[in-house]
Amino acid sequence: MATVRRCRLCYQRPCMDLTRFLAQTQITSLWICQPAFAAFYVRQSLWQPSAGAEARKTIELANLRAKQPGQDAFRRLIQELCRCYPRHYLLVECVRTERFAAGLGRLGFSLSAHRPRSYWLATPAINVEEPRC
Secondary structure, three states: OOOOOOOOOOOOOOOOHHHHHHOOOOOOOOEOOOOOOOEEEEEEEOOOOOOOOEEEEEEEEEEEEEEEEEOOOOHHHHHHHHHHHHOOEEEEOOOOHHHHHHHHOOOOOOOOOOOOEEEEEEOOOOOOOOOOO
C-alpha cells in the first residue's frame, strides 16, 4: 500500500495550492498552502463591485500572513494573479492597517463601496501583455 506524501510546506495531506484551487469548481473557499505565506485563505465567487459594473469571477484573499514580511511576497502574488487571471476581479478583505491600505492603493486597488475595509482590483492593472501560466 502506497503512503500519501505530506506537503513539505504545510505538512497536510492532501494539500491544495492556489493554482489547483482556482482550477476546480467544487470548493468555493479554503485555507491553502502557498509558498512565501504562513497563512492564506482564499475564496472564488461571482461579484459585482457596483450596480453598473460587470459581474465577474472574483478571487477573494483574506487572512494572509507572509512568512517573511517585507520581502514583496504579496506584490509578486498580485502580479502573478493579474497575469494568470486577467478577466477576474481581485478582492482583499479586512485590511486592518493604513500601511497595507496605502500599499494596495499603490498597486491599483480601490476601496470597496459596499464591503467595509475591503479593496478590489479589476485586473490587469499591473503591466501585463499575455497570460503566461
